[in-house]
Amino acid sequence: MTAETANDIEPPLLSLRSVSVDFSPGALARMLGASLVKAVDEVSFDVRAGRTFGIVGESGSGKSTTVRAILGLESISSGTVRYNGVDMSTLRGRRRKIAAREMQMVFQDPSSALNPKLRIRHLLAERVKIHRSGEYGNRTTIVRNALDDVGLPHTHLDRFPHQLSGGQQQRVVIALALISRPRALICDEAVSGLDVSSQAQVLNLLNDLRDDRGLTIIFITHDMGVARYISDDIAVMRKGVIVEQRPAEEIFADPRSDYTKTLLTAVPTLPRTYGFTEV
Ligand SMILES: Nc1ncnc2c1ncn2[C@@H]1O[C@H](COP(=O)(O)OP(=O)(O)OP(=O)(O)O)[C@@H](O)[C@H]1O
Numbered sequence: 084m085t086a087e088t089a090n091d092i093e094p095p096l097l098s099l100r101s102v103s104v105d106f107s108p109g110a111l112a113r114m115l116g117a118s119l120v121k122a123v124d125e126v127s128f129d130v131r132a133g134r135t136f137g138i139v140g141e142s143g144s145g146k147s148t149t150v151r152a153i154l155g156l157e158s159i160s161s162g163t164v165r166y167n168g169v170d171m172s173t174l175r176g177r178r179r180k181i182a183a184r185e186m187q188m189v190f191q192d193p194s195s196a197l198n199p200k201l202r203i204r205h206l207l208a209e210r211v212k213i214h215r216s217g218e219y220g221n222r223t224t225i226v227r228n229a230l231d232d233v234g235l236p237h238t239h240l241d242r243f244p245h246q247l248s249g250g251q252q253q254r255v256v257i258a259l260a261l262i263s264r265p266r267a268l269i270c271d272e273a274v275s276g277l278d279v280s281s282q283a284q285v286l287n288l289l290n291d292l293r294d295d296r297g298l299t300i301i302f303i304t305h306d307m308g309v310a311r312y313i314s315d316d317i318a319v320m321r322k323g324v325i326v327e328q329r330p331a332e333e334i335f336a337d338p339r340s341d342y343t344k345t346l347l348t349a350v351p352t353l354p355r356t357y358g359f360t361e362v
């Protein structure tokens with residue numbers, strides 16, 4: 084059986100069906116006439132294992148709320164999130180903890196995710212203690228392997244986070260996530276704060292992790308150039324709704340919704356810089 088046919092019959096790692104998240108305004112806002120915010124409105128998509136699923140859309144379109152709902156950080160008003168075929172709302176105790184460990188978040192600002200008072204060695208060792216307690220005796224090896232996995236030299240182990248560049252810090256964040264042995268990385272604007280060459284390094288690292296280890300990646304970005312560089316499939320969100328979702332190459336070759344066409348007129352940074360064909 085080829086990999087492709089195996090993929091077709093395997094259930095998706097993540098599956099959302101008609102997921103909505105509503106925010107009610109506070110008392111003062113209600114008095115001023117604010118009404119319910121439908122941040123995510125009947126969103127459905129499947130994320131296949133070992134693929135990168137891009138979520139694009141302008142600010143406020145509901146991208147972060149969607150992934151926060153996946154992780155149980157926002158209450159879902161209606162709909163279901165299935166992880167590995169199991170309704171997340173039914174997971175309790177140990178099974179819920181395992182799901183939380185298997186889906187690791189990477190945010191825009193790496194410095195806020197790294198304790199500034201700890202050297203990189205200690206940051207990584209802490210994570211081994213929490214998520215790999217049974218192997219704690221091997222922590223030096225696990226810590227060194229984690230740095231190798233993200234292409235950082237061992238000399239960086241003795242540095243503090245502020246002694247690394249933004250791109251290097253983001254790679255430490257990814258190393259921390261990898262120690263937890265995730266099946267999926269959920270990246271929310273993970274390269275948006277980086278310069279173009281650091282962006283490319285982090286994106287290439289994520290592509291390698293997908294290809295070499297079969298990691299599944301959900302990648303939120305407002306930059307269509309980045310989305311194209313990283314995604315196998317893309318969902319375009321607007322005002323809480325998915326207006327278009329298809330394989331990335333189809334979206335770029337033949338955008339169907341007017342909104343996607345508008346997004347595509349935004350400047351594509353990476354494609355030009357890294358020798359992509361014009362979008
Ligand atoms: N806790 C909250 N309470 C009330 N409204 C919220 C809350 N969180 C988000 N919203 C609203 O939900 C909508 C979607 O927000 P969300 O943060 O998901 O957008 P986004 O696509 O991630 O935007 P950005 O690109 O700026 O990060 C916005 O209108 C936002 O103001």
Ligand SMILES: [Mg+2]
Pocket residue numbers: 146147148271
């Ligand atoms: Mg956001």
